[in-house]
Amino acid sequence: AGQHVVYSDEIDSTNIKAKQLGEEGASHGTLVVADMQTAGRGRRGRGWDSPSGSSIYMSIMLRPKFPPVKAPMLTIVMAYSVARALRTCTGLDVQIKWPNDIILNGKKIVGILTEMSTEIDYINHVVIGVGINVNTETFPEEIADKATSLRIEIGEVQKRAPIVAEIMSEFEKCYEEFEKQEDLSFIQEEYNKLLVNCGKDVCILGAKESYQAHALGINETGELIVRREDGSKETVYAGEVSVRGV
Numbered sequence: 001a002g003q004h005v006v007y008s009d010e011i012d013s014t015n016i017k018a019k020q021l022g023e024e025g026a027s028h029g030t031l032v033v034a035d036m037q038t039a040g041r042g043r044r045g046r047g048w049d050s051p052s053g054s055s056i057y058m059s060i061m062l063r064p065k066f067p068p069v070k071a072p073m074l075t076i077v078m079a080y081s082v083a084r085a086l087r088t089c090t091g092l093d094v095q096i097k098w099p100n101d102i103i104l105n106g107k108k109i110v111g112i113l114t115e116m117s118t119e120i121d122y123i124n125h126v127v128i129g130v131g132i133n134v135n136t137e138t139f140p141e142e143i144a145d146k147a148t149s150l151r152i153e154i155g156e157v158q159k160r161a162p163i164v165a166e167i168m169s170e171f172e173k174c175y176e177e178f179e180k181q182e183d184l185s186f187i188q189e190e191y192n193k194l195l196v197n198c199g200k201d202v203c204i205l206g207a208k209e210s211y212q213a214h215a216l217g218i219n220e221t222g223e224l225i226v227r228r229e230d231g232s233k234e235t236v237y238a239g240e241v242s243v244r245g246v
C-alpha cells in the first residue's frame with residue numbers, strides 16, 4: 001500500500017481525489033496527500049478545517065477482496081496504525097477513541113473518515129482519510145477546547161513526512177494480516193491497551209437510549225463491548241452511538 005503517491009499543494013479534499021482515482025481505475029494502495037484542503041470533509045457531514053503547512057491530510061484508496069460488511073473494520077485497523085505510528089514518532093501516550101478518533105491528553109488530535117463505493121455484494125473501492133493536527137497552533141473557536149496538535153503538546157514544530165511514512169508502514173503490515181484473517185483478533189489485545197476509557201465507566205449516547213456502562217474493549221469484529229450496571233453485556237455498533245467518558 002502507498003506505492004503510488006499523489007501529492008498536491010492544494011486540493012478540495014484528499015478523500016474526494018482518492019475516490020475519483022478509485023473510479024478511474026487507480027491501483028490498490030494509491031495514497032493521496034495534500035498540504036492544504038479547500039473542502040476538507042469531516043464525519044456527519046461536517047467540514048474539516050484544513051489550513052496550509054500545519055497538518056497531515058492523507059487518504060488511501062484500497063480495493064479489498066473481502067465483503068462490504070467487513071469494511072468498517074478498516075477504520076479500526078487505520079486508527080490502530082496511526083496511534084502506533086504517532087507513539088513511535090513522538091513517544092507520546094497517544095490513545096484511540098473508538099472507533100474513529102485519536103486522543104492526546106484528553107483532546108482530539110486525529111480524525112478518520114472512511115468512505116466506500118460498493119456494488120451489490122462486493123467493494124469496488126474504499127477510501128480511508130486521515131487528518132492529523134501536527135503543527136496547528138490555533139483552532140476554530142467551536143473546537144478550541146476539544147482539539148490539540150503535536151506542536152502544542154510537544155512545544156516544537158514536527159516534520160510531517162516521517163509520520164506519513166511510519167503510518168503507511170504500520171498500516172501495510174496490519175492490512176496484510178487483516179486480509180488473511182478478515183477479523184481483528186490479531187490486534188484486539190494491543191488495540192484495547194491503546195483504547196481510552198477501556199476498563200472505565202463511559203456514557204453510551206444512542207439514538208434510542210443513553211446509559212452508563214463499563215467499557216470492556218473491542219471484540220474481534222471491532223464492536224465495543226460494555227457491561228451495564230445490571231451486569232449484562234451489550235455490543236455497541238459504530239455509527240449508532242457516541243461514547244463519552246464520565
Ligand code: BTN
Pocket residue numbers: 012013014015016037039040041042043044046048056057058059100110111112113129130131132
Ligand atoms: C472527523 O470528522 O473526525 C474525520 C475527519 C477526517 C479528515 C481527513 S483530512 C484528509 C481526508 N480528506 C478529507 O476531506 N477528510 C479526511
